[in-house]
Amino acid sequence: MKYLTEFRNGEIAQRMAREIAAITTRPWKIMEVCGGQTHSIIRNGIDQMLPAGIEMIHGPGCPVCVTPLELIDKALAIAAQPGVIFCSFGDMLRVPGTECDLFQVKGACGDVRVVYSPLDAVELAAKNPDKQVVFFGVGFETTAPANAMSVHLAKRRGLKNFSLLVSHVLVPPAISAIMESPGHPNGEDLPLGTPGNKVQAFLLAGHVCSVMGYWEYPPLAEKYRVPLVVTGFEPLDLLDGIRRAVVQLEAGRHEVENAYERVVTFEGNRAAQKLLGEVFEVTDRAWRGIGVIPKSGWRLSDAYREFDAEERFQISGIHTQESALCRAGDVLRGAIKPAECGAFGKECTPRHPLGATMVSSEGACAAYYNYGRFLSAEELAKTVVSCQ
């Protein structure tokens, strides 16, 4: 298939890995921001193709994983109310709240529905005027335009029974938070590999940049002296992004490069950005496992505040309780690899997840579990045989 198979060619991938090895003279730590990229790296074994000194650090770019527990609990409380149709993408249904998940609410009493677009939820609202229809609008800049459009359409159609439970987060402030976290070698005279954050270059998420462009990133590259490479999701896309990052690191450069030109332009989608600017306004956001990052999210603007589910349902008295065992915050900051969490594969598995990073299709813990990164080479070989 065009745009897929030609970016999965194993021979070219091997050649690109050899090129990266040939230009690498010292260890480098590169963070892929997006959880989709993490899964592609682990599934395709890209990190294992790289020279020993190059470490891929998995970033916080999984929207399901960083949605605060408090908001999950609010979603559960709204979904359990009579007269509510609670709509969500499927990946939120098994994310654990303090006491249960949306699947369990659906099984018990709630009208919880999986939709493929927030616009489906708008149609449900139009067809069910006696119900309150709520869409769970989480995600990065990528999913925000469709969510913005849903509210925009609901307003234009005069639908008073549609609302959005919003938890949108933004990539640039997350990069700043990572670069300003304690122990970063670029910020202080600390040796490389100091505990804390260690990222020396970023692969930017291609789908986020397809919406937002990459005009926001040059000041970050300059301020933190890190290469930022807009990168896609297929194996050759990722190897190209890594190669470009290493070339810059080896040359002591820190620039923004676009390695995903077939999708991303510098300006991005201006029409989408205009709609986002109308429907949302920037706000401080709490990131699950990380904490509050200033100006790192969107909420509905004053013109659309009447569609805010948090205000409409007046959910109060929500007390959240994170698992004491879960180290998802450390995983999301790139401080540890998933298998370094003591609960990985024991108390925490995809069937019984303690944290969202184990249940989300973009979560790093799920990637390590699903692709056997906790098994010895012998155990992994047995798994392959048993699958044949």
Ligand code: SF4
């Ligand atoms: S393995 Fe489970 S408990 Fe550990 S960090 Fe990941 S989600 Fe949390």
